[in-house]
Amino acid sequence: MKNFKGCTAVITGGASGIGLAVARRLGEEGANIVIGDIEAEALDRAATALDNAGIPVEAVVTDVAQRDQIATLADAATARFSDIHFLHNNAGVTTAGLAEELSDTQWDWVMDVNLNSVIWGCREFLPRMKAHGQPAHIVNTASMAGMSGGPMMAPYFASKFGVVGLSEGLWHEAKVSRSNVGVSVLCPAFVRTGIARSDRNQPDGMGGWVLEGSDQASRFG
Secondary structure (H helix, E strand, O other), X not given: OOOOOOOEEEEEOOOOHHHHHHHHHHHHOOOEEEEEEOOHHHHHHHHHHHHHOOOOEEEEEOOOOOHHHHHHHHHHHHHHHOOOOEEEEOOOOOOOOXXXXXXXXXXXXXXXXXXXXXXXXXXXXXXXXXXXXXXXEEEEEOOHHHOOOOOXXXXXXXXXXXXXXXXXXXXXXXXXXXXXXXXXXXXXXXXXXXXXXXXXXXXXXXXXXXXXXOOOOEEOO
């Protein structure tokens, strides 16, 4: 897609970081913006900032680890702006520790937010985007961690490798079927976001952790 004027873009993890930056830029290009995020207060601030900039925006509190909430996000976007042309599956979290010592809850949380939510998002939005037949596109945020692994973050690496594989598979399917919906995967390296503070959104009772390092506000790539 090259022209976003009048299009509708849906972005998860849209209250801050990469998601908010994408929302702002697409809004400046003339798109209607729908942002989903688990953090209600941050989401409200982001929506207010976009609205003050003259960007049409709908904000939906969304926990992407819950599949039904992704469907709710899609329904809200359709109800407000009708056809959806751009989806950015961007929400992400991480945790730290030896792979065998992390709990099932920690593993499930990272895999649900980082990988399963992308699968669910594509499965929920793709049929809607194909149905209207207009040019459309999906971007899935992976990471350089989806290209090469490392220690102490096995769930994160596994999830991001999965996003890369999923995206490449969808790209080939779109090419073979000559679909109106293109697919890309974004693999950032170090970006100043809040992912190193993912524990603020972890499920109750999961236990604390600390991601050591000098750049506590960076997305690990």
